[in-house]
Amino acid sequence: MKTSKQNISRRNFIKLSGLTGAAFTLGFYFPANAKEAKIIKADDASVLNVELNAWISIDTSGKVTIINHRSEMGQGSFQSVPQIIAEELEVDMNDINIVFAQGSQTKYGSQITGGSSTIRGSYQRLLKLSASAREMLIESAARQWKVEKTECYAERGHVIHKPSGKKLHYGALVEEASKLQPPAQVELKRPSDYKIIRKPLPRQDTPLKTNGTAIFGLDKKIPGMLYAVVERNPRFLGKVKSFDDAAAKAVPGVKHVIPVKMRVFSHDREGVAVVADNLWSAMQGRKALKVVWDDNGFEHHSTEQLYAKMNESFSTGKALSFKTKGDAGAAYATASKKLEAVYETPYESHSCMEPLNCIAHFKDNKLEIWGPIQGPDWVQKDVADLMGLKADDVTVNMTFLGGGFGRKAFLDYPHEAAVISKAINAPVQVVWSREDDMTQGPFRPGMVYQCRGVLDGTRMSSFETKVAGQNMGHQNPGANKKSYNSSITEGFLETYLDSIPNYSFSDVPLESPIPVMWWRSVYSSTNGFAFESFIDELAVAAAMDPLAFRRQHLWNGRYHDLINKLEEVSGWKSRSKNAGFGVAITECFNSIVGEVVKVSKATDGKIKIDKIWAVMDCGWYVNPDIVKAQVEGSIVMAHGAAVKHATHFKDGMAVERNFDSYKMSRINEIPEIEVHIMDNEEKAGGVGEPALPPFTAALTNAIFDLTGKRIRKVPFSLDQV
Amino acid sequence: MASITLKINNKEVSVDVDPKMPLLWVLRDVAGLTGTKYGCGISQCGACTVHLDGNPMRSCILPVSAAANKSITTIEGLSDDNSHPVQQAWITEQVPQCGYCQSGQIMAAAALIKRIPQPTDKDIDSAMQGHICRCGTYTRIRKAIKTASLISTQKASKG
Ligand code: FES
């Protein structure tokens, strides 16, 4: 497989792949009102004037070109998509050339890399598309040889006639295959027959990332490009009152100093941009700039106020009900064996290693954007709206992303770049410093959970959770602030609820000017801690083994399989009493993950994490090594949020500005992580996020097991338990 | 502005820049070597690590004037074909996820195995704990350093 670094327009793709020449191109599109994608040849698509959603194109040399319509931010779509195609198309990975697609909602449907959806959203269509192309190639060979199609099969880019051993290269068949119609039905391989899928093939983008040649957003340069840095109001709704640019303009290289606004949900974030012919000068100019902010009338909140408000709101605020059965309130009021606990989680910064940046070139009422962008189609549409352009006049080019985690799906930074480019009438790269990136948000919202449970013998008979915190949906223009948060059970094994007669889940929204948004695994990242800590507390109250307690509430065999595996690999049953083992299981984006953490006390009394076991059930998957890497990475990110970092607010501003105060997990703090993947016939679930939510509870449950101390507030320090 | 002669990856390069400009930005924006990354600018993350006379150095806080007449090696100069034992090990162990931190990680690891050909876990901890990987590739980095050490001993015994 080769990856081509250039971004291509549809026209270039046609040229590049020979779409209109002697090539065989098959794609799919979504007919209006249809639920299913339809497979169609490129020629017919142009006759019918439909835009293809994804293509496979095979040229006369047998080379296969495919479009990668997802961004690559570390999750390995570079590898996974061609692996899927090579399997059913019966070609070698080396024969596949993959190119990035540009953002276009109309062409590709949603391109967002979020919700761990890269594979989940498209694998069945890709399998079918590849198998259809293969069948057409086999068919055209059979016709040429005048033999039965059933006597032929495909292997490594060739069609072979079994009885005679005759062999034809795909390249020689493309012209004939282009004349056939795609089969109405194709049979897909069973996972046990896979030759390429399920194999831990090395990622093809790795060599680009070990020799410095991978081009991230910050590395991209376009001719005539200027550099901008922006001094933005550090308070979330503040404005620019005035600025003095004399000293900034005196810095050699500085070309413009202009006020700028970018859209953050329903508000404009105001700042002053310093534009120079090189980045260093722009940064020096910014230092010399004097801005007077207007923060009049805006709330200068602090972390203390926010959390006091949230905690109070359990008794004073109006809870918006999301899900209920029976009467949890009455069950709790009258129960004899009951438990209440409150769990607190912090605001967090995404802090991708590559700080935000974006290039924009606004010219003749057209806009072209280059950058590390998770959702190119959203950026195309939303930035077009904000700039008063037609979506077709906006082109979005993706580079490699130095991390995304949800943050690079937001449109503020491309919008701001577009505004600056338009104002100065030149292409410009806007670079955010680490401090900008860490203090401006949007942040992962901090949430507080009030959980109440009732035991009937050793079983849960009532489960009640009230959640206080910001509802991301409430930030959008015109949002109904009385709407409940439908994400408050994410992460929770909802199958538990089938065996619980009374439950209630509700939220009391906190309205705050702090912008918040998705952070790897979204609300599950905090929900998982509360729910799986509380289940552990209930298991302890029921005097049961925490895994056995969970198992008895789950009827579905899939969960039992996962629990059995977890028990087996972690040596759960042979552990001694209070040896420091903790477990948690969560479900997120259709994948179930169980984790066991083992802790011990070092001689200095500090808690040490000895080992982590994770069992991932993501259903159908492509590349086990990529799945494992994503589980490892999710655990490390969860570790940071559990015991290392948090974003605090003071006087209306974020306190932590760089890695000296927002402390990251380091190599010496991460123990061995042993990952197992379940093999089953379930549908594909997410891979990039679902291993994050269970970690924190598994850790604090382990600490309880070792020390008897229950931790209900994160982050906490392992040195001071 | 001042004219400064730098020796980058065994080539002499003359740059005309503010002598206070950190080496990082000279490498990236003047010399066009974008493999060295910006992550924090305050010596906290290691993304900008290069070798200065063979020693790992944070280029984000090093004024370019301090690098004059010294030999600078960036990721691009470690090898041009991924043949350095650390690069090979990084590919074998499939370390990178997003990849952004990896130039710095690789430069630090290369300096480590040069100094200590068979590093212990403790050696790895102390050499690498200044390097942040937000994607969480730490367990693989540890493994890859051990693999790199193996590869380079094999190379040495062959060569
Ligand atoms: S950029 Fe130099 S240490 Fe972070």
Ligand code: FES
């Ligand atoms: S691989 Fe992404 S930060 Fe290290």
